[in-house]
Amino acid sequence: MAHEMIAASNAIVTLDVALPGIVWGWIITMNMWAKSIGTGIIFLAFYLLKKHPEQTGFIRFPVVAISIVFIHIFLFFTVIDLHQMFRFWHIFFYPHLTSAITIGAWMATGFVGMLLGMAYAIYMKKDEALYDKLLNYTVLLAVPVTLYTAGLMAQSTARELWQMPTESAQMILAALLAGSAMMILLGGNKFSDAVKKDLAIVLGLAAAASFILYMAELIFGPMKAEEVAAVLHYVKGGEYTIMFWIGQVMAFLLPMTLVCLSLKNQSYYLLKIAAVSALVGLWVSKHVWLVIPQLLPMS
Amino acid sequence: MQLGFLVDLRLCMGCKGCEIACKVENEVPLSTWRLRVKYVDVGAFPETKRTFTPLRCNHCANAPCERICPVSALHYLENGIVNIDKERCIGCAGCVMACPYGAIYIDPQTQTADKCTYCAHRVASSMMPSCVVACPVEANIFGDLDDPMSSISKYIQSHQGNVQVRKVEKGTDPHHFYVGGGNVTLNPLASVREEGHNLFNNITHLPVGGHH
Numbered sequence: 001m002a003h004e005m006i007a008a009s010n011a012i013v014t015l016d017v018a019l020p021g022i023v024w025g026w027i028i029t030m031n032m033w034a035k036s037i038g039t040g041i042i043f044l045a046f047y048l049l050k051k052h053p054e055q056t057g058f059i060r061f062p063v064v065a066i067s068i069v070f071i072h073i074f075l076f077f078t079v080i081d082l083h084q085m086f087r088f089w090h091i092f093f094y095p096h097l098t099s100a101i102t103i104g105a106w107m108a109t110g111f112v113g114m115l116l117g118m119a120y121a122i123y124m125k126k127d128e129a130l131y132d133k134l135l136n137y138t139v140l141l142a143v144p145v146t147l148y149t150a151g152l153m154a155q156s157t158a159r160e161l162w163q164m165p166t167e168s169a170q171m172i173l174a175a176l177l178a179g180s181a182m183m184i185l186l187g188g189n190k191f192s193d194a195v196k197k198d199l200a201i202v203l204g205l206a207a208a209a210s211f212i213l214y215m216a217e218l219i220f221g222p223m224k225a226e227e228v229a230a231v232l233h234y235v236k237g238g239e240y241t242i243m244f245w246i247g248q249v250m251a252f253l254l255p256m257t258l259v260c261l262s263l264k265n266q267s268y269y270l271l272k273i274a275a276v277s278a279l280v281g282l283w284v285s286k287h288v289w290l291v292i293p294q295l296l297p298m299s
Numbered sequence: 300m301q302l303g304f305l306v307d308l309r310l311c312m313g314c315k316g317c318e319i320a321c322k323v324e325n326e327v328p329l330s331t332w333r334l335r336v337k338y339v340d341v342g343a344f345p346e347t348k349r350t351f352t353p354l355r356c357n358h359c360a361n362a363p364c365e366r367i368c369p370v371s372a373l374h375y376l377e378n379g380i381v382n383i384d385k386e387r388c389i390g391c392a393g394c395v396m397a398c399p400y401g402a403i404y405i406d407p408q409t410q411t412a413d414k415c416t417y418c419a420h421r422v423a424s425s426m427m428p429s430c431v432v433a434c435p436v437e438a439n440i441f442g443d444l445d446d447p448m449s450s451i452s453k454y455i456q457s458h459q460g461n462v463q464v465r466k467v468e469k470g471t472d473p474h475h476f477y478v479g480g481g482n483v484t485l486n487p488l489a490s491v492r493e494e495g496h497n498l499f500n501n502i503t504h505l506p507v508g509g510h511h
Contacts (some may be wrong), residue, residue, distance in 0.1 A: 011483045011490035014349070015338035018330075019492075020404065021504040023392045083390025083410035083508050090370040090389050101369035101393055156396040157363035157469055230488055297487045298401030299337070299354045299465075 022294050024081070029287040031077040032149055033178070036171075036282065038070035039111075039142040040179020041186075044202065046139040048183070048195060049132060055192045060131055062186055064118045071112055100155050104148030111145045114138040146175045159293035160227035166213055170289075173213070176206040177251070178282055181275035189268060197263065200271055204259035207278060211252035214285070227296065234292040244288045250281025301360075301379040301474065302417060303444040304428075305451050305462075306353050309479035310438035313338060313351035320433035321355075324418060330505050331404045333415040334430055339483055339490045352484040353430075353439070356381065356402040356415035357465065357473030364394035364403060364414075372412065379444075379474060380419050385411045392507065399469045401487075407509030417441070444474060454478070 005011075045063040048056040079085050091105045114134055121130040150167035153159065180203040187195070218236070222229035235244035258274035261267065313336055321327065321334040334355040341348045358381045365373045365381055372388035375381060388411035395403045395412065406413040418428035426432075431439045442449035447456075455462050455476060463480045464473045482489040 005482060005486075005489045006491055009341050009483055009489070010343050011339050011341045013337060013490050013492045014340045016492075017332055017335050018502045018505045020395070020401070021506050023395050023507050081391070083392065083405055084388065085390075087370075087387075087389040090387055094370040094387055096369055096371040098366045099369040099393070101367070101391060105369065152367070152393065155363065155367045156393070157471065158397060158399040158401070226488055294396075297492055298399060299487055 019297055022291055024290060024294065026287060027077050027081040029283060029290055031074050031081070032171075032174070032286050032290070033283045034070045034073035034077065035145065035149065036174040036178035037182050037279075038067045038074055039146045040175035040177070041067050041070075041182050042135070042139055042142045042179070043175060044179040044183045044199070046135055047202075048198070049135065051198065052192070052195050055195055057128070058190060059183070059186065060122045060128065061119075063183075064115055064122060064131075066182060066186065068112070068115050068119060071108070071115065075108065075112075100148050100151035104145065104152065107141060107144045107148060111138065111141045114141055142175075143172075146171050156293075158298055159231075160225045161217070161221065161231045161289075161293045166217060170210060170213055173206045173210040174282055174286070176202055177210060177255075177278050180206065181255075181278040184271050184275040193266070196268055196271065200259045200263055200274075203271075203274060203278060204256050207252040207255045207259070211248065211256070214248060214252075214289075231293050231296055234295055235288065240288050240292055243284060247281050247283075247285030247288055250277045251285045252278075252281065254278075254281070300377065300446075301444045302358070302422065303379070303442065303451055303474040303476065304355070304358070304417065305440040305454055305476040305478060307438045307440070307454075307478040308350070308352060308484055310436045311336070311351045311353060312436060313349070314435060316433040316435060317353055317430035317439060320429040321415070324421070324429035325416075327413075328406060328408050330509070331406060331413070333402075333413070341483055350484050352477075352480070354400070354402070355430075355475065356398075356417075357400050357471065357475040358415075358417060359471035359473045361470060361472045363397035363399065363469075363471060367393040367397040369393065376419060378422065380417050380422070381414075382416050382419050383412060383414060385409055385413065388412050390508070395507070399466050399471065400473075405508030410508055451476075 041063055045059055079088050082088060091102055095102045114137055118131050118134045121127045121134055147168050150164055150171045153162035153167050154164035156162060180199050184199050218232060222232055234240045255274040255278040258270045262270035315336050318334055318336055325333055327333050334353060337352045337354055339350045362381050370387050370389055372384045373381060373394055390410050392405060403412050403414040421428060428441055431441045440451050440454050442451035444452060446452060458478045461478055463477045463485060465485045
């Protein structure tokens with residue numbers, strides 16, 4: 001519609017201030033990517049310890065260690081993105097509860113506390129029962145920690161592309177993708193074939209569902225809003241087209257293919273390649289989706 | 300009391316007096332603006348027309364910036380102004396991302412969010428915002444929307460059918476109105492924005508907060 005309007009009026013901005021640059025850039029991409037791994041591996045650990053407790057007991061400590069590392073990477077990038085990072089404590093002392101940022105900060109703090117409790121249980125007390133009990137609560141907290149970024153994107157009213165239903169699905173799928181990929185890399189050949197198959201299926205299905213959502217946005221998004229159509233031009237022949245498709249191939253298409261091949265050939269090696277590709281591609285696809293709505297002039 | 304703003308675009312001549320007055324009054328740093336006037340040229344030579352649109356914070360009743368702010372640095376005053384507490388702001392830029400009008404920026408000196416406050420400090424002293432005072436053609440009209448006898452209420456009543464707000468579909472309920480506006484002036488997607496046609500010819504994008 002905008003295209004036709006411009007053709008009819010030949011309206012050109014002839015004097016204005018320069019547009020603001022990217023507000024949320026690669027630091028926020030790192031934030032989302034690290035969080036996907038930090039919570040995703042907890043989801044997968046919960047599943048594996050319930051379904052295959054005897055074959056996956058050894059993951060307890062490495063899982064909590066990886067989650068702690070990646071959640072702290074997420075927190076680090078969250079804080080350094082603040083223009084006044086030393087006022088971070090304001091979130092806890094002047095909380096505004098309508099903000100997804102506040103909710104996310106509180107939830108992430110609780111999540112870190114639970115992770116430290118799990119680490120204490122398995123490393124200091126060697127108490128697997130306590131670890132598993134804490135994991136039940138940690139996995140519940142992992143859900144809002146995963147989803148709050150979708151809420152934040154949805155609250156970014158200016159950016160029409162980000163809608164809560166699709167973004168929340170994308171966040172959960174990203175966590176499952178990253179979590180299963182990291183678990184595949186963590187387990188080496190220690191996992192039984194049944195566990196490997198389960199991980200492959202989770203990775204493949206998460207990649208497939210994510211890809212379907214992106215394609216649905218790409219095709220049907222422009223039909224709903226003029227702004228979405230304008231934003232998607234950046235990945236439909238625009239300056240982010242190549243990067244978008246690199247992300248889609250590496251995060252979703254290649255892992256899907258390799259998962260199918262690995263299941264057919266019983267090849268764990270292919271599964272590891274799929275896992276690495278998914279983790280790298282996830283960063284790229286997240287970054288493109290984060291940046292493109294910010295390229296559009298708001299006024 | 301609900302303070303509001305109205306700009307009669309038929310009167311505005313693009314002198315940018317309001318822009319400068321705002322800069323001076325609020326000590327707005329270089330490379331940032333609380334209020335700016337955008338020029339859009341329409342038509343093809345010789346049938347051309349230049350339009351001028353002053354753009355500032357809309358002081359929405361349902362402000363996305365206020366909602367997303369994690370520390371209530373953005374807050375409502377009793378008179379409806381969406382104000383900002385720069386001492387509390389943590390510079391997360393959530394408000395910059397949320398504002399559909401692109402009205403919020405990160406102040407490169409304080410590294411906190413900032414925007415038009417309708418000159419809340421002047422209003423508190425019963426003075427008009429500096430942009431209103433500076434306008435040579437009285438295109439800026441400011442007052443209490445709840446008072447049917449205020450100049451802004453009367454102006455809206457006498458121009459019913461020709462009063463617009465920006466991006467009504469966002470549901471922000473803005474308290475900033477335009478008379479004589481149209482798609483070209485109020486919809487940023489309705490005009491082409493070619494690189495180089497801005498105040499700083501070679502600068503097409505400004506760094507947020509002076510870095511990043």
